[in-house]
Amino acid sequence: MHVERKLETIFASDLRYLMVVSFIVLGNNAVTNRFIEQTYRMPVHAWSTLFAIVMFPGIRAKEIRHLFPRPQNTISRAVSLLDARGLIRQETSDADGREKRLHATPRGETVLAEIRGISRARQTELFEPLTDEERETFFRLARKIAEGPRLLESVAMGLDATGRSAAE
Amino acid sequence: MHVERKLETIFASDLRYLMVVSFIVLGNNAVTNRFIEQTYRMPVHAWSTLFAIVMFPGIRAKEIRHLFPRPQNTISRAVSLLDARGLIRQETSDADGREKRLHATPRGETVLAEIRGISRARQTELFEPLTDEERETFFRLARKIAEGPRLLESVAMGLDATGRSAAE
DNA sequence: GCCAGATAAATCCATATGGATCAATCTTTC
DNA sequence: GAAAGATTGATCCATATGGATTTATCTGGC
Numbered sequence: 246m247h248v249e250r251k252l253e254t255i256f257a258s259d260l261r262y263l264m265v266v267s268f269i270v271l272g273n274n275a276v277t278n279r280f281i282e283q284t285y286r287m288p289v290h291a292w293s294t295l296f297a298i299v300m301f302p303g304i305r306a307k308e309i310r311h312l313f314p315r316p317q318n319t320i321s322r323a324v325s326l327l328d329a330r331g332l333i334r335q336e337t338s339d340a341d342g343r344e345k346r347l348h349a350t351p352r353g354e355t356v357l358a359e360i361r362g363i364s365r366a367r368q369t370e371l372f373e374p375l376t377d378e379e380r381e382t383f384f385r386l387a388r389k390i391a392e393g394p395r396l397l398e399s400v401a402m403g404l405d406a407t408g409r410s411a412a413e
Numbered sequence: 414m415h416v417e418r419k420l421e422t423i424f425a426s427d428l429r430y431l432m433v434v435s436f437i438v439l440g441n442n443a444v445t446n447r448f449i450e451q452t453y454r455m456p457v458h459a460w461s462t463l464f465a466i467v468m469f470p471g472i473r474a475k476e477i478r479h480l481f482p483r484p485q486n487t488i489s490r491a492v493s494l495l496d497a498r499g500l501i502r503q504e505t506s507d508a509d510g511r512e513k514r515l516h517a518t519p520r521g522e523t524v525l526a527e528i529r530g531i532s533r534a535r536q537t538e539l540f541e542p543l544t545d546e547e548r549e550t551f552f553r554l555a556r557k558i559a560e561g562p563r564l565l566e567s568v569a570m571g572l573d574a575t576g577r578s579a580a581e
Numbered sequence: 582g583c584c585a586g587a588t589a590a591a592t593c594c595a596t597a598t599g600g601a602t603c604a605a606t607c608t609t610t611c
Numbered sequence: 612g613a614a615a616g617a618t619t620g621a622t623c624c625a626t627a628t629g630g631a632t633t634t635a636t637c638t639g640g641c
Contacts, residue, residue: 272564280570314439343589366569374561383554393542396440401534402448511619
């Protein structure tokens with residue numbers, strides 16, 4: 246059985262909804278991660294962190310992890326890298342000495358604008374198989390999933406939103 | 414601005430199609446990866462490798478990486494782990510001495526059946542915000558993206574399907 | 582005013598990852 | 612039949628990752 250037939254068999258299986266999303270993401274990750282790492286010498290979550298900082302000046306690290314669900318120390322390390330590269334600056338919050346308020350530097354805004362343009366082109370080619378109407382439908386449905394109550398926690402897998410076993 | 418408003422702003426941005434898919438995947442990965450790693454002591458791509466082997470007895474490692482686009486040595490290592498756990502067995506191909514034909518053991522099939530059941534439940538809760546018709550529509554559109562010509566390669570990012578710069 | 586508990590971010594470190602390289606085998610050309 | 616180039620999978624190793632812990636600060640109860 247040729248590999249294309251195997252893929253069709255998977256996309257006809259009872260797990261096809263998970264499998265098709267997984268396939269899209271693995272494929273896109275392979276392309277996007279390699280590009281970002283090779284071109285900007287940073288992991289892909291550093292650019293998404295910069296994206297959040299440019300879009301919301303003064304944002305805090307804990308807020309970023311709600312926009313891009315990743316471990317807290319992954320965000321912390323991305324912030325350190327961006328700071329070391331001179332792409333952001335941190336200022337301790339007046340309200341709470343533990344918090345850092347994050348701002349992009351002009352250089353950070355330039356780098357982000359460049360990545361953003363390329364990401365827009367990548368988005369266009371990725372979604373090219375869909376008509377405009379289909380793309381809006383896809384987005385509307387994906388957003389319902391994204392805002393659903395069981396994205397970040399699971400009864401089936403016994404985990405609450407903090408990643409802790411819900412039985413604890 | 415509250416973090417929910419920030420998420421809405423991102424989902425209204427020019428990169429919203431990529432961002433919503435990214436959000437779904439990061440969220441689901443956080444749940445699924447942790448569950449698989451804690452419960453079965455294996456990385457998530459080991460179970461997807463086992464899934465492929467159970468579904469297609471005799472499959473080769475190179476074919477698996479077309480079903481789940483990952484680095485070749487990631488598949489190799491997953492195969493080694495599954496073999497060490499007694500979940501699969503490898504036999505050298507008659508046709509080509511370099512190839513391994515992969516088969517699940519009875520124990521591998523048992524473990525896969527268990528994971529599969531939990532994954533089905535997880536899939537159900539993840540897609541619960543959608544009606545049956547919406548879920549089929551989502552799948553149909555996602556599949557068009559998955560089968561599009563620009564998933565595994567990119568003009569925008571200058572990479573061909575082997576991950577090599579297309580200019581080379 | 583003190584203190585226990587909670588919170589925000591940094592750091593640690595055992596383990597995982599992935600590009601590069603290697604070894605064995607196969608295919609094509611001469 | 613030999614050899615160069617290609618292919619398949621294993622291994623290497625520098626770097627990344629993420630759960631756990633630590634440090635500094637804040638909050639609420641007494």
